[in-house]
Amino acid sequence: MAGVEVRFEDVWKSYGAVIALRGVTLTAPGGRITVLLGPSGCGKTTLLKIAAGLLEPDRGRVYFNGVDYTRVPAERRDVGMVFQDLALFPHMSVFENVAFGLRVRGVRGLELERRVREVLDLVGLDRSFYNRRVTELSGGQQQRVALARALVIEPKVLLLDEPLAHLDYKVKQKLLEEVRRIQRSLRITTIYVTHDQLEAMAVGDVIAVMRDGYVVQVGTPREVYENPRDLYVASFFGDANILDSRFAGLNSDGLVALRFEDVILNPNGDVDVVYEGVVEDIVFQGAFVSLEVNVNNRSLRLLVPRREFVRQGVSLGSRVRVGWKLSDVRGFNSGRT
Amino acid sequence: MVERSLVIAVAPLVVALLLLFYAPNIALVYYSFYDRVRGVFTVDFYLDVITNTVYLNVILYSLTIAVATVLATLALTLPVAVYIALYSRGFERILLLVIFTTPFWIDFLLRAWALKSLLYMVGVREGFLALMVGMVYDYIPFMLLPLYASLARIPPHIVDVARTLGAGALDIWARIIIPYAVPGVLVGSTLVLLMSFTELVIPSLLGGVRGFTVGPLIYTLILAGDDWGRGAALAIVITVLSVLSIVLAYRRFKGWLL
Ligand SMILES: Nc1ncnc2c1ncn2[C@@H]1O[C@H](COP(=O)(O)OP(=O)(O)OP(=O)(O)O)[C@@H](O)[C@H]1O
Ligand SMILES: [Mg+2]
Numbered sequence: 001m002a003g004v005e006v007r008f009e010d011v012w013k014s015y016g017a018v019i020a021l022r023g024v025t026l027t028a029p030g031g032r033i034t035v036l037l038g039p040s041g042c043g044k045t046t047l048l049k050i051a052a053g054l055l056e057p058d059r060g061r062v063y064f065n066g067v068d069y070t071r072v073p074a075e076r077r078d079v080g081m082v083f084q085d086l087a088l089f090p091h092m093s094v095f096e097n098v099a100f101g102l103r104v105r106g107v108r109g110l111e112l113e114r115r116v117r118e119v120l121d122l123v124g125l126d127r128s129f130y131n132r133r134v135t136e137l138s139g140g141q142q143q144r145v146a147l148a149r150a151l152v153i154e155p156k157v158l159l160l161d162e163p164l165a166h167l168d169y170k171v172k173q174k175l176l177e178e179v180r181r182i183q184r185s186l187r188i189t190t191i192y193v194t195h196d197q198l199e200a201m202a203v204g205d206v207i208a209v210m211r212d213g214y215v216v217q218v219g220t221p222r223e224v225y226e227n228p229r230d231l232y233v234a235s236f237f238g239d240a241n242i243l244d245s246r247f248a249g250l251n252s253d254g255l256v257a258l259r260f261e262d263v264i265l266n267p268n269g270d271v272d273v274v275y276e277g278v279v280e281d282i283v284f285q286g287a288f289v290s291l292e293v294n295v296n297n298r299s300l301r302l303l304v305p306r307r308e309f310v311r312q313g314v315s316l317g318s319r320v321r322v323g324w325k326l327s328d329v330r331g332f333n334s335g336r337t
Numbered sequence: 338m339v340e341r342s343l344v345i346a347v348a349p350l351v352v353a354l355l356l357l358f359y360a361p362n363i364a365l366v367y368y369s370f371y372d373r374v375r376g377v378f379t380v381d382f383y384l385d386v387i388t389n390t391v392y393l394n395v396i397l398y399s400l401t402i403a404v405a406t407v408l409a410t411l412a413l414t415l416p417v418a419v420y421i422a423l424y425s426r427g428f429e430r431i432l433l434l435v436i437f438t439t440p441f442w443i444d445f446l447l448r449a450w451a452l453k454s455l456l457y458m459v460g461v462r463e464g465f466l467a468l469m470v471g472m473v474y475d476y477i478p479f480m481l482l483p484l485y486a487s488l489a490r491i492p493p494h495i496v497d498v499a500r501t502l503g504a505g506a507l508d509i510w511a512r513i514i515i516p517y518a519v520p521g522v523l524v525g526s527t528l529v530l531l532m533s534f535t536e537l538v539i540p541s542l543l544g545g546v547r548g549f550t551v552g553p554l555i556y557t558l559i560l561a562g563d564d565w566g567r568g569a570a571l572a573i574v575i576t577v578l579s580v581l582s583i584v585l586a587y588r589r590f591k592g593w594l595l
Contacts, residue, residue, distance in 0.1 A: 052501050075502075081498065083498060089495055089513070
């Protein structure tokens with residue numbers, strides 16, 4: 001199964017006076033995970049609901065494998081969706097929640113039981129959960145039920161709206177891995193919504209960065225990270241210093257972006273620009289240490305590997321040199337900011 | 338501490354209930370067994386009530402009307418309650434709830450008279466039709482509000498989820514809306530059944546000769562006929578019947594209560 005390709009073409013949607021989508025064109029390739037990444041209110045859920053058939057776009061089309069699905073109602077799309085608030089059926093047991101999609105398809109008896117069991121195994125919920133009420137489960141267990149319920153109908157497309165929001169770091173990491181494992185084994189085209197860039201990089205084959213109802217940039221995580229299209233993408237996807245172009249060493253006006261990790265602490269040669277400054281803040285992050293250095297009253301952030309930080313013996317108030325290569329400075333010709 | 342203040346706060350209602358509700362009812366029980374003329378206690382009134390076909394017919398007829406009122410109010414208000422609870426929000430929701438309940442801000446006698454003149458205008462005289470219209474109209478909020486309250490507990494998005502899972506309109510009614518509606522249906526039906534069974538004003542004003550239901554019957558017995566014994570016995574038989582039918586209904590639907 002190659003997976004169904006989902007294509008949005010110039011999709012517009014407004015709620016009364018609020019324009020939620022302003023012409024989204026995007027292809028979610030078959031069998032891959034496409035991440036919609038963007039801040040709150042940029043239209044991610046709206047786009048997902050349009051893919052599910054729960055909302056009709058005001059303008060534009062949605063294609064599944066080239067077939068126009070714009071007017072196909074949700075119940076005939078074979079789309080599995082996990083909502084932002086999960087929306088489990090509180091009046092049903094775990095088993096019945098998952099069985100729902102099969103029951104309405106007329107699947108009964110042993111086959112029903114086998115398929116529910118298979119998918120609950122897949123998400124790691126054993127028999128002891130079957131008769132539990134969903135309201136008595138932990139957050140992570142509820143996410144698993146929601147995922148199983150969407151998967152049991154063997155959907156053409158899986159739509160996940162921040163499925164791991166509100167989970168603590170460890171559980172989130174574990175479930176992220178599982179989502180990837182399940183998606184790989186089933187090869188379902190998946191659209192995954194998040195506003196967390198680390199989550200986006202962890203699951204995304206393709207990342208679509210959204211803003212104010214637009215898709216600003218599409219690419220693999222690496223493409224988007226290394227070649228952000230504009231300052232917005234640069235600062236939203238990965239962290240970057242936004243600097244005055246001349247200060248950064250370029251011979252032009254405007255603003256440029258410089259990734260935190262591309263600023264080198266006390267460089268020996270091999271850089272094009274060097275400044276002196278004072279360390280004003282140190283945040284220990286584990287593998288990396290984040291430093292804030294004041295250079296002529298501009299503050300620069302840099303990310304230094306912990307070993308390097310220890311080797312250099314830097315502390316608050318230390319005078320340091322910072323430098324970077326011009327090739328690491330991202331300039332932008334145009335671009336909304 | 339909270340418990341103690343609660344006891345004090347609850348006390349007035351308990352006292353009022355004891356004095357105003359339970360005491361008259363106990364008096365009613367007393368009257369139903371006490372023959373004032375002969376000055377003895379007896380079960381004759383009860384025997385009379387449950388063997389006299391005239392009374393039985395009136396009870397049966399009233400029960401039919403009450404059940405019909407329950408079914409009609411249920412059929413009329415369920416779609417409205419579903420719409421208000423699931424598809425309206427914010428100001429629209431409040432507006433709809435107000436629209437469907439404002440008629441009941443007006444005194445019930447006034448309302449019945451108004452309805453009577455209205456029905457006359459369109460050529461409907463006292464009789465079964467007028468009686469049913471009056472009953473249904475009067476009891477709509479007692480069905481609508483409990484229904485709305487139970488349907489409003491349907492969490493957001495679960496209907497959307499059901500649709501993505503392939504549920505058509507029928508599935509959504511059968512698997513989501515009805516299960517959620519059951520407690521509201523039980524509460525609403527109880528209220529409407531009890532009140533319409535013994536309703537006095539509507540049958541008297543709008544029923545004409547068909548309006549001789551238990552309400553007017555008890556009224557006639559006690560106040561016009563000065564027959565306290567039979568009136569009281571009849572009232573108690575009806576109360577027992579009502580309580581019994583409600584207990585049975587709740588038993589039947591216990592597993593459905595979410
Ligand atoms: N039912 C609605 N009625 C009116 N406006 C809405 C409705 N749903 C969404 N909006 C508005 O549309 C815009 C996009 O909303 P949407 O839910 O798609 O954002 P989102 O990217 O999913 O945000 P979040 O990350 O907070 O979930 C927002 O400005 C929101 O306020
Ligand atoms: Mg959202």
